[in-house]
Amino acid sequence: MNISDVRIRKTMNEPRLRAVVSLTLENAIAIHDIKIIQGDERLFVAMPSRRDESGNFRDIVHPISPNAREELEKEILSAYNGYLNSAHSQEEFLF
Numbered sequence: 001m002n003i004s005d006v007r008i009r010k011t012m013n014e015p016r017l018r019a020v021v022s023l024t025l026e027n028a029i030a031i032h033d034i035k036i037i038q039g040d041e042r043l044f045v046a047m048p049s050r051r052d053e054s055g056n057f058r059d060i061v062h063p064i065s066p067n068a069r070e071e072l073e074k075e076i077l078s079a080y081n082g083y084l085n086s087a088h089s090q091e092e093f094l095f
Contacts, residue, residue, distance in 0.1 A: 001025060001026075001068060001071060002025065002026050002027075002081050003023065003024070003025060003029075003071070003072070003075045004024045004025065004026060004027045004037075005022075005023070005024035005025045006021060006022075006024075006075055006076055006078075006079035007021065007022045007033075007079075008020075008021055008079060008080060008083040009021060009022055009090070011083070016038050016039075017035060017036075017037060017038075017046050017082075018036045018037065018038055018080070019035070019036040019045065019080055020033060020034070020035055020036075021034040021035070021036060021045075021076055021079070021080070022034070023075075025074065031047075031048065031061050032048065033048040033075065034046070034047060036076065036080055037089075038076070042056075043077055043080075044073065045072065045076050045077065047059045047060070047061055047062045047063075048060045048061055051078060
């Protein structure tokens with residue numbers, strides 16, 4: 001799986017939701033509305049979902065294997081951390 005682009009679309013300071021991300025695979029498929037969530041012990045990635053008729057949330061897109069999930073999460077969190085470091089560096093430069 002070739003992850004060709006990860007874009008941090010929006011960052012938040014809500015208690016659990018940290019960012020909304022878009023991901024491009026193979027320069028051919030885009031996945032939007034991936035969320036970075038602060039869990040009890042670590043950050044994790046939540047795939048796009050919608051509420052079904054019974055009120056439960058179901059992923060619209062999701063990795064099939066644990067290895068694919070790990071690769072996606074690693075790339076997304078790496079891009080997020082890079083984004084935060086870059087934003088922090090720019091703030092230091094401005095002051």
